[in-house]
Each structure stands twice: as C-alpha cells, then as structure tokens.
Amino acid sequence: MGGYYGSKNKTMEQHVLLRDVDVPNIREIDVYLAHDGYAAWRKALTTMKPDDVIAVVKDSGLRGRGGAGFPTGVKWGFIPKDVFPRYVVVNGDESEAGTFKDHQIIDGNPHQLIEGILLTCYAVQANVAYVYLRGEFYEPAKTLQRAIDEAYARGFVGKNVLGSGFDVDIHIHLGAGAYICGEETALLSSLEGQLGQPRLRPPFPAVQGLYAKPTVINNVETLANVPPIVLHGAQWYRQFGTEKSPGTKIFCVSGRVKRPGNYELPLGKYTIRELIEMAGGTIDNRPVKGVLPAGSSAPILPASALDTKLDYESLQAAGSILGSASFVILDDTVNIVWAARKMVRFFKHESCGKCTPCREGTYWGLRLYDKILSGHGTREDIDMIAEVASQMSGKCFCLLGEFATSPMLSTIKHFREEYEAFIAAHQGGRRNGYDDELIREGVIDEAGNLIVGHVGQKTAHHL
C-alpha cells in the first residue's frame, strides 16, 4: 500500500469528506465499517429503488466537484431508459495545477469513494465502473486497489452484492501523463485505447459515453459526497453550504502560505481571506498580490477580491470561477510575468494538438513570454500576448484552449504596469534570476541570447 498522503487540517467538527482527519486509519475497512462504513450501501440495497437514490442526490443539490459544478443528480437523470449496458466512470485524473484533493480522498478515505461508486452504479443500474486515475497516482492506485479487494472480500462488490441480486465490478485504469485526459470526452477516448483527445459533444456521455453506451462520469470528490447524502438525507446535507452551493468542498491551498494543504469547508461560509488565514497566512506575512481560485485555469483575482465568499456564485460574480477550488496564493514577492509564463507553459505542454487555435496560440503565447522573461521584450509584446489570447477565445475545440487564455488576459488586465516595469528594467537581455530555468528549457543559451526557433521547454515529451 502506498504511503498515506494528506494534510490533517481540522476545519470542521466532523468532516464529511476528509474523514481521515477525524478518524485515524479510516482507510482500513474495519475502521471504516465501525464508522458507518457501507451503511448507505446497505440502506440503498435494502430500502431504496435506484430512482430513490437519484432523487435524494438531486434533492441534496450536490454539484460536480471536477470543475464545472453541474448538478450531479440531474446528470444521472439524463441516462436514457432501456439502453444497456451502462457504465460509471470516475474521473481521478486530477491534473489541474494546484489540485490535490482527490489524492487525499483516495489515499486517506478510499472506502467512502468506493461506496460512492457503488451507489452511483446502483442508481443508474450500471454493472461496471472504471476509475480513471492519472498515471502518477500509481501509489494511490495501489491503496485503492487494496481497498477494492477488501470490499470484494466482504461482499460489498462483486456478484449478487449482499444478496440483493445486483452485480457490480470496479476496475482501475491508469492514465499516463496528459492533463487533457481529465476532460471527460478525452478521458473516455483514452480509456477506450484511443488518443486522449476530446470528442464533439453532443452526444453527451450520458447518452453515448464509454463504448458508445450511456455513461455517468463524475469526479472523485463528487462521488465521495454520495454515501453521507444517501445515509443521512438531503436535508442533512443542506445544513452545509448555501441554497445554490450546498454541501462542503475541499479547498486545496498552495503557494505562498505557511500551511498549504487541504481544507474542507462548508461552501459559502468563509471568504478567500479567511481561507488564507486558516492556511497560516502568507509566508513572512507579506501582502497578497493575487489568488488563482482554480489553478492555472481560472482568471487571477487581485487582492481587492479577498473578501469574496467561497462558493460557485460568489467567485463567478468576482470575475473568476470556483472550478476545482485549487487556490494558489501569490504574494508581493512573486513576479507576475514569471507566474503567467509558468501557466502558459503548462497549457503549451498540455495542448493535445487537435485544433490549430490552441496548438498555435499556446506556442506563440509561450514564445512571447520567453522573450519578455529573458529580457528581450518590448511593450508591444504585451499587446501581442493579449492579441494571441483573443484570437484563441471562442475558437478552440475544447475548454483547455479557453483556459489557456485566462492567465494571459487576466494577468495583463490586473497587472499591466508590472509587465511594463519588468520589460523596462530588463532591456537588452539583461541577466536576471530566471537564467537557470530559461537555459534548462532551451529558451536562452549560456550567454543569455534567445535561441531562435527553440521549441519551448525540453520536457518529458522529448524522452
């Protein structure tokens, strides 16, 4: 079994998801069983019809935790009647920069995920579930596989579970390093053994998903919510969160704070400022420069937005999104041009290459950042970056391309003077603190000259 990963930040009397914070060793099946484990599963199989499970999840108002926030019960309801087999696919690709919540659920509380998968299978009458985990989750996958094996041995998974006549199997499928495989249609392609590239929607996976069969696809954290909802009911669940954003959510806090980690909180109760305080405040108590609420994919929020409440609607009203709630905190020591380049580099690396605006836009975007960061930029390059991003907007095949524009556009919008100051201070290729990484990535040579025609960083792809 892989080593336990996770932060033990006690933020609630009783956690709903990160129960490993409250209960030591809840990853072990006997400990889980002693704490209501598989009670929801028993309850569903003995007292509920599949539609009852869908109904309680609908009533709970649970929204998808993978990024889009779509109501989970509603999605399950889209599965067409009378088409079989159906599949449940669990999205454990967790590759958005700054996101590490599913990692802790899988490692620390795997049975709650398994129970959620089982309940979902029952709700939509699927007999097979695939858990797609990013390839780097090799150790968490071992932990989860061991937990699945235990659940089989106790009769919770397999043929005729608990004498109900319902058969269900759970298989793990490991990815192999590609952010785009977190996008649900790309994930399905990857799982089918094709290139992990997005497909046209519609048809949506609920209608034609895995192997062209009706498929429910949900994020790991989403499904971990299902057992407590089924066990305690929708009203109980709604004691947490707001009317439109019910429940608790795991907030991943990283970057320039003293205690980075996972913090489970009721949605809408606290502000970004309070979240940063929970994480110990910034390193050396520096002023916050900006916050990325959903890793690289969401527009940056300036310090003036720190009093925004932590829920879907409030973040949107503030000009960003809650997404996967991976809060990357930047303080005033961070060079915004450097930070933006890191994010653009991510998208350049992760663009699947299927469509031109994204493939070319991320390439040219990165080239412009290379030019500026290596001290060869001009003020016109700032407008050029904005132009590249605007050209991409609305023209990309999937949301990755759209995400890629947000570090460019939002940092220029809020921090344009800083771009200008950096360019002015580093004219003529003056050496700066970024030489080492730029040389490593093949952007400049040892003398500080831009390498003409370099193809971006040397990465894992070149091996």
Place this chain on the structure above:
Amino acid sequence: MEAHHLLREKRTSEIEAILAKYPPERKRSAIMPLLYLAQEEYGYCSPEAMREVAEILDLDPTEVKSIVGFYTMFFEHPVGKYVIDVCDDLPCALRGADQFVSHCERKLGIRAGQTTPDGKFTLRTVMCIAACDRAPVIQVNRVYHYDMTEEAFDRLVDALANENGTGEAPNEQKQGLDVL
C-alpha cells in the same frame, strides 16, 4: 524464447488479468496497462515492446506508437534505471522548485531531460503531480517523495547509486509493479 514474445512468455497471467477488465470486443482498452507492463519488461517502449503489445491487441504497431508518443509516461527511448520526475509547475515553483531542480541537475551532473552516462538516472521536469502542498515534490519510478530538501535528495540519490552491491533498490523503490 523469441525476443518479441518476452511479455507473453513471462507475464502471461498479468496480461490475462488486464484483458479481463475490458469487454472482449473492446480489448484495445488494454493498451495503456499493457504498455506499462511492456515498458517494465523491456525497459522502455522499444519497437519490439510495441510490436508485442500490438500483436496481443490485434493492432497495427503504428497505432501503438502513436499512443506511446501521446503520453509523457511511456518512454520512446531508453531511460535510466531510475526516472526522477521533479515538479516545477507554478504552485511548486512558488515554494522553490526551480532552485531545487537546479540542485538536482548539479547533483546528478546532467540537465533535466538527460540520463546519467552510467544509465542509472534520468532526470525530468514535470507539470503538477497533485501534491503541491508538499513541495518540492518528486517521483522516482512513480513513487512519491514529499517535502524534498537538497540534503534529502542527495541521500536518496546516493542510496540508489550504491544499492550496496546487491542490485536491490532500497525500500519501496523497486520496479516490479502489480497489475493495475
């Protein structure tokens, strides 16, 4: 034993277990788990390795090659015995990952993207690996090492370099993987 039957001769039961996860008419789904297996057996996704996977799945080897090329965790060229992946994505970089990578390069005497001349270590930089709160963070053959320091990295590399002449990797750093 013919070279291109290596996998089928040595890993028969694991291949069967992998294929059993997917509907028989959809066995192409097994391509990624089989590539992991082949990579382990052949050291990388060599032409023979890809040919063998293609044969098991009744695919054209060029199709297997395109899958290998798409992902970062399948190696198209030989790599070191230990592949060290260091995350230098933004959240980790906000906690010193770039300086840490520079240290790794100095310690191993190679640049990221290269393999040591003795074939022992390959160093790569990777995008976020979902452990940003424990930065700097690395993976060695897919095993996480959290909260790295320069000293901890040196100790790890030294231990792997020596291996006490037993050829055995210390602790959990062995290659042999279960079927997943």
